[in-house]
Amino acid sequence: MSDQLRRLLRHLALDLGPLRASRDFRLLMASGVITMFGTFITMVAVPYQMKQLTGSYLAVGLVSLAEFVPMVICGLWGGAIADALDRRKVILLSELGLLVTSSLLMVNALLPHPQAWVLYVVGAISTGIACLQRPSMEALIPQVVRHDQLGAAAVLTSLRWNFGAIVAPAVGGLLVTAFGAATAYAIDAVSFVLSLVLLWRIASAPAAEDAEPASLRSMVEGVRYAVRRSDLVGTYLVDIAAMVFAMSTALFPFLADELGAPGALGLLYSASSVGSLIASLTGGWTSRVHHHGLGVILAAAIWGVAVALAAAIPNVWAVFACLALAGAADMISGIFRSTMWNQTIPNELRGRLAGIELLSYASGPMLGNARAGLMAQLGGARFSLGLGGALCVGAVAGLGLLLPRFRRYDARTDEHALAEKARRAQASLENTASASASE
Structure with missing residues (x-):
């Protein structure tokens, strides 16, 4: 192999430095891989179940609309509480909330007559909780990764997301069509349980003593x-x-x-x-x-x-x-x-x-x-x-x-x-x- 090719491969190769240097970043990445699979599976299951319940294109389309307002409000509010509170606690409580919403979707799917309104309400609540959590998750990364390794951390985080975005929806489609929506929601709930075990081990990340309260x-x-x-x-x-x-x-x-x-x-x-x-x-x-x-x-x-x-x-x-x-x-x-x-x-x-x-x-x-x-x-x-x-x-x-x-x-x-x-x-x-x- 020529020296030029070796240099090219070194430039293209992933920098695993953040994973080697930061235990908390490793825990965040492992948690993200697990919950991403569960979340993408549910993203397939919700519109599939809505289609089964209503047979309406409009009803399926309104699922995304119901999630828009919680995304806007909770995204901004989540940023405020991420700067005012312990980011680890915000992440853990949000993860617990997402576990509850997945469980509610599973229970609804197991009913003799599942209710379409539950998909709208619980879907909106789940989106709101996820948007409350996301700013704390994003803000925690610079605290657990060295400043000079943040670029490499961004690449690794994007790799995790893209791998999940390709594989998980395909798995979700197979699960939903073969075993039903309730099974998909159950897998999502289990993913949050496993994620909580990992996130619990992350070090506390309290806000500064003079941090401005969320408002x-x-x-x-x-x-x-x-x-x-x-x-x-x-x-x-x-x-x-x-x-x-x-x-x-x-x-x-x-x-x-x-x-x-x-x-x-x-x-x-x-x-x-x-x-x-x-x-x-x-x-x-x-x-x-x-x-x-x-x-x-x-x-x-x-x-x-x-x-x-x-x-x-x-x-x-x-x-x-x-x-x-x-x-x-x-x-x-x-x-x-x-x-x-x-x-x-x-x-x-x-x-x-x-x-x-x-x-x-x-x-x-x-x-x-x-x-x-x-x-x-x-x-x-x-x-x-x-x-x-x-x-x-x-x-x-x-x-x-x-x-x-x-x-x-x-x-x-x-x-x-x-x-x-x-x-x-x-x-x-x-x-x-x-x-x-x-x-």
């Missing part, structure tokens, strides 16, 4: 901090623009028909996740990138170009390749955004900003699919897909020009990144001194 005022303070930093605003706006203009999964059933391959619908839906998984597996190089803002802009533009190309290609496998490329670009963008957030946001604000991040990357796909449907109504699926991709590229380029600080961001010289690095180094020295004194 509307503290949430507004988090929003003001984000708005004052144009580099953070860039991460939100570029991602939202990319999703709004180029997210088009709602068109896939129509696109599959136009390609003359209705049986390839599942292939189209999995393409993005396949690309994302490949990007994660070969994403070791991302931890060596310092211009994260420019990286986000380029990745979002590639996402738009790939979607536009998919609209112009008549071959289903070529379309699959384009959508996989789009998924890979989206994952690279996500890794760079996550690294920027974790390396520059002060610990006392990390939870509230994680709540804002949740809204930015969760609302974009919902709005994007609505946009895709409206454009398709005017000119068809390919028109919507192609124009959406072109608009994405234009919007991302425009934002790059309007936000020079975001475009020129460099982790080696950015004042916020340097300040957070220094703060964490000081905290590490103080902890070491305290441990030595106690001995």
